[in-house]
Amino acid sequence: MKLLGYIRLWLACARYSVMRTMMFRFDTLMWALVELFWMSVNILTIEVIYSHTDSIAGWNEYEMLLLVGTAMIMQRLFMGFFWSNLFELGRNVRTGHFDFFLAQPGNPLFMVSTRKLDIDGLANVFVAASVVVFAAHKLDLHPGFLDIALYVVLLAIGLVIHYSTMVLVVSLTFWIVKTEGLEGTYFTMYEFSRLPRQAFKGVNNFVFVYALPVVIVSNAPARTLLHGPQPDLMLWLFGAAAAWFSLAVFVFNRGLRRYASASS
16 A cells, blocks of 8 residues: 555544544543643642752753653653554454454554544643643743754654554563553653653663663653754664664564464
8 A cells, every 4th residue: 555545544544533532522521631630740740849949950840841741742642643542452462353454455553553543632732732832931942943843853753662662562462461561561661751861870871761762752852942953862862763663563563473373
C-alpha cells in the first residue's frame, strides 16, 4: 500500500473514532476530566515544592512548569493516538482477534497502532500546551519561528520514542501470556520525563539519561524553548528515536512470525 493509501485509511479510522465519541459523549467528557485532574495535580505539586525552594537542579519554578507541560503534551499525544490500540494488542493475541489485523490490507503494526483515536486524551493536549505558553510568558521568552518549529519537531521525535517503548513492551505478549503488569511500567518509567536532566547523578544518570530515553524526550524540546537550539540534545534524541523504533519494529516482526506459525 502506498503512502496516500495509508493516509486515507488513517482518516477513515479517525472519522470512525469521532463518530464513536459523539455516541458516548458523557463517557468521553468524564475521562477528559479525569486526565485534567491528573494534570492539575502535577502542576499543584510544582507549586507546593517551589513554595519551599527557589531552584531544583538549577531549574526555577516556571522553567520546571515548562518542562512538565512539555512532558504532558507528549504523553497526551501518545494516549490520544496510540495507547488504547497498543493496550488491546495483548488481549487480541490471546483471543485470536489479532487475525482481524492480519487480514487488513496495510502493514500489521500500522493497523494495530492506528485503529482508534482517544479524543479525550487529545483534547487535553491544548491544556498542556497552555501550561507551556503560560510558563514561557512568565519567563519572558520570545522564541522565534525556528525555535517553535524545532520544539514541535522534537516533540514528534519524542513521541516516536514513547510509541517505540510501548510497542516493545506489548510485543512481549507473543511470548508470554499476559503483559498487563509490564504495560504499567510505561507510566512508571516516563514519570521521570518530568524531571530535569541535571537532577540525575551517578547510576541514575546512566540508567535514566543514557541507557533509557525517558528523560531526554522532554528535556530536549524544553531546553530548545528555554535556550535556543541544542544540537547535541537534538542529535541525541534523533539517534535514540531511530534506535528504539528499529528495535521495536524488529521485536514486533519476530513476534508476528511466532504468532503466524502458532496459528497455522
